[in-house]
Amino acid sequence: MQPQHTPNQRPRLSLGPLLYHWPREQVMDFYAEMLETPVATIYLGETICSKRRLLRPEDYWELAERVAAAGKEPVISTLALIESDGELKTLERLCSDRRFLVEANDLGALEYLDGHPFVAGHSINLYNDRTLAFLARHGLKRWVLPVELGRDTARALIATRPEGVECELFAFGRLPLAYSARCFTAYNRDLAKDDCQFCCIDYPDGLTIDTQEGDHFLTLNGIQTQSASTHTLLGALDEVTALGVELLRISPQSRHTSDIIAVFDACLRGDMSHGEGLAKLREYAPSGLCDGYWTGAAGYAGGTGVAVPGPA
Amino acid sequence: MELVCPAGNLPALKAAVDNGANAVYIGFRDDTNARHFAGLNFGDKQIRDGLRYAHDRNVKVLVAVNTYAQPNGWERWSAAVDRAADLGVDAMIAADMGVLDYAANTHPQLNLHLSVQGSATNPAAINFMHRQFGIKRVVVPRVLSLAQVAHLIERCDVPVEIFGFGSLCVMVEGRCLLSSYATGQSPNTFGACSPASHVEWIDTAEGQETRLGGVLLERRGHGEPAGYPTICKGRYQVNGKLRYAIEEPTSLNTMEILPDIIASGVSAIKIEGRQRSTRYVTQVTRVWREAIDACRRDPQNFRPRDDWRAALAQVSEGTQTTLGPYHRQWH
Numbered sequence: 001m002q003p004q005h006t007p008n009q010r011p012r013l014s015l016g017p018l019l020y021h022w023p024r025e026q027v028m029d030f031y032a033e034m035l036e037t038p039v040a041t042i043y044l045g046e047t048i049c050s051k052r053r054l055l056r057p058e059d060y061w062e063l064a065e066r067v068a069a070a071g072k073e074p075v076i077s078t079l080a081l082i083e084s085d086g087e088l089k090t091l092e093r094l095c096s097d098r099r100f101l102v103e104a105n106d107l108g109a110l111e112y113l114d115g116h117p118f119v120a121g122h123s124i125n126l127y128n129d130r131t132l133a134f135l136a137r138h139g140l141k142r143w144v145l146p147v148e149l150g151r152d153t154a155r156a157l158i159a160t161r162p163e164g165v166e167c168e169l170f171a172f173g174r175l176p177l178a179y180s181a182r183c184f185t186a187y188n189r190d191l192a193k194d195d196c197q198f199c200c201i202d203y204p205d206g207l208t209i210d211t212q213e214g215d216h217f218l219t220l221n222g223i224q225t226q227s228a229s230t231h232t233l234l235g236a237l238d239e240v241t242a243l244g245v246e247l248l249r250i251s252p253q254s255r256h257t258s259d260i261i262a263v264f265d266a267c268l269r270g271d272m273s274h275g276e277g278l279a280k281l282r283e284y285a286p287s288g289l290c291d292g293y294w295t296g297a298a299g300y301a302g303g304t305g306v307a308v309p310g311p312a
Numbered sequence: 313m314e315l316v317c318p319a320g321n322l323p324a325l326k327a328a329v330d331n332g333a334n335a336v337y338i339g340f341r342d343d344t345n346a347r348h349f350a351g352l353n354f355g356d357k358q359i360r361d362g363l364r365y366a367h368d369r370n371v372k373v374l375v376a377v378n379t380y381a382q383p384n385g386w387e388r389w390s391a392a393v394d395r396a397a398d399l400g401v402d403a404m405i406a407a408d409m410g411v412l413d414y415a416a417n418t419h420p421q422l423n424l425h426l427s428v429q430g431s432a433t434n435p436a437a438i439n440f441m442h443r444q445f446g447i448k449r450v451v452v453p454r455v456l457s458l459a460q461v462a463h464l465i466e467r468c469d470v471p472v473e474i475f476g477f478g479s480l481c482v483m484v485e486g487r488c489l490l491s492s493y494a495t496g497q498s499p500n501t502f503g504a505c506s507p508a509s510h511v512e513w514i515d516t517a518e519g520q521e522t523r524l525g526g527v528l529l530e531r532r533g534h535g536e537p538a539g540y541p542t543i544c545k546g547r548y549q550v551n552g553k554l555r556y557a558i559e560e561p562t563s564l565n566t567m568e569i570l571p572d573i574i575a576s577g578v579s580a581i582k583i584e585g586r587q588r589s590t591r592y593v594t595q596v597t598r599v600w601r602e603a604i605d606a607c608r609r610d611p612q613n614f615r616p617r618d619d620w621r622a623a624l625a626q627v628s629e630g631t632q633t634t635l636g637p638y639h640r641q642w643h
Contacts, residue, residue: 080487081433081455081484081487082433082434082436082437083433083434083455083456083460084460085463087434088434088435088436091436092436106431106433106434106437107430107431107432107436107437107440107441108432108433108434108435108436108437108440109436110436110437110440111436111437111439111440111443112436114440123487125380125407125408125409125431125486125487125500126409127380127381127382127408127410127500127501128380128381128382128383128386128389128408128410129383129386129410130381130386130409130410130411130413130414131408131409131410131413132410134409134410134413134444135409146489146500147489148489148492148493148498148500148501149382149501152382152384153382153383153384156382156383156384157383160383175489175493177488177489177490177493178483178484178487178488178489178490178544179483179484179487179488180455180482180483180484180558181454181455181456181457181484181637181642181643182482182558182559182637182642182643183643184557184558187557187558188550188551188555188557192641192643193643194640194643207550207551209548209549209550209557210548210549211527211528211529211546211548211549212528212530212531212547212548212549212554213528214549215527215528217527217548218490218543218548218557220557220558225483225490225558227493292496293492296496297496298492298493298494298495298496298525299489299492299493299494299496300493300494300525300527301496
């Protein structure tokens, strides 16, 4: 049988789920703007904290209809860490709705999605071809490479993947590094999680924390810990294209998201040099760029592009 | 409720057996397990000797093959599963769905426990792993309160093991990449958090600095206690204030709530610390054995004894202990 994937086909762009807590109106405005961008796929849904309810599943489904009407692919993303019955019920509801593709971010979602098409998000631990084959037997249509894995593993997985399974890479954004029972935003405001007062709404791009030397190090986003630096694969575009990666994910941030998408799009089309693109991305990444994971180095390393060195 | 104790080598395994463990968990000498430290862990001869020693005394031996295999190392993981099966261990503790799939298909007689690194925190996740791989136990990540653990036990068919004592992971296990962010190596990929080769301790005029992968995690004055440096217990600037932004340098101790743990229906309680000394294993196993037995005899009046506290304090890495997530206020 012919493999479905044609090497060297240009990757499509996707917009990852919104990881932060923004006012409802801002979220709606944001997605209205995103519909006008060249992303092919938009992931919708709360993946971090079940207490954030300014948008309900119904709202995300409605947004998904609009995404589909705009000729893009909507995917419903689900919570990354499921603890309570309420969270499980919402998860089951989202997974039972068969109108849209669903992104599993916790193993629990696999129980509900088993046998139906689904995407494995980067917080599903898919590290080898045996896991890939196993999940494909259960309906996997696409997987987002866990962010700590680099090009060697991506290459090996893509080489042996089952037919019809797509590979997506986290290509721009603060790296999702960890999840906890504790809400770190509330903790650093000296609030209990059960009385968090939704204080994460004060940090539209998370709360950056610095080392004692003043280096931006991590970003706290509720129960999630992210990098402070912005990971980008823009410098590796030729390489990821050659590997046969289908999608490149851009993670929403409160400013410049459509500009970032435009840079990726222009570079993919060959209308902008990678060096110029990286120079622009630097302006949109207040704590600097990194790409270490892609080359097998420390995640925070790099920042000047992999295949094409950018200007300092 | 089984007491599951750690062993990084044969003397520690014997110490755990001699001091009242119901099961001892160990790892092979490579990156297939989450305590991949130099000089630690078991070759086949040590395992055979350990198995004989433990089985003669009616104690189980569990082998952890609980890191995540990547394509270029897959044979190491499949070989580890084969070894665990051939050695006749009482169970293998695994996290990776690929490893579990291989084990369940190749060695159907091998008992499988889902490692804490498997990151299953709810009945749907646990039931999925049970249906697919026939797991006989799940070790749950340190994210649930004790009330949530009790509720989970009611709602799933798989016996539940929890961590009771030792170093405290603040993040949900199996999905924490903080270590690789600073070093390129994480528990998932390398079998160690904060690998020692990336840690620097630097004495300065003011005191001591600790760095991981070059990143400054802590600066402390002379005489301030120093735990092993991990990113989650570093001290950072948050909005202009210096603080432990993620967690203080604490370790886990649940003895205070032991009656509630037993009442919740937990099948096994695990002591962390395969990397620790035989003295640690001896002390901690003995104290926990006595405590569990005392609690079973008279749960109503159970209180940790002062001599137990003192013995545990002697071997605790940090000065502070916490109930961690089992106590809802910690969240």
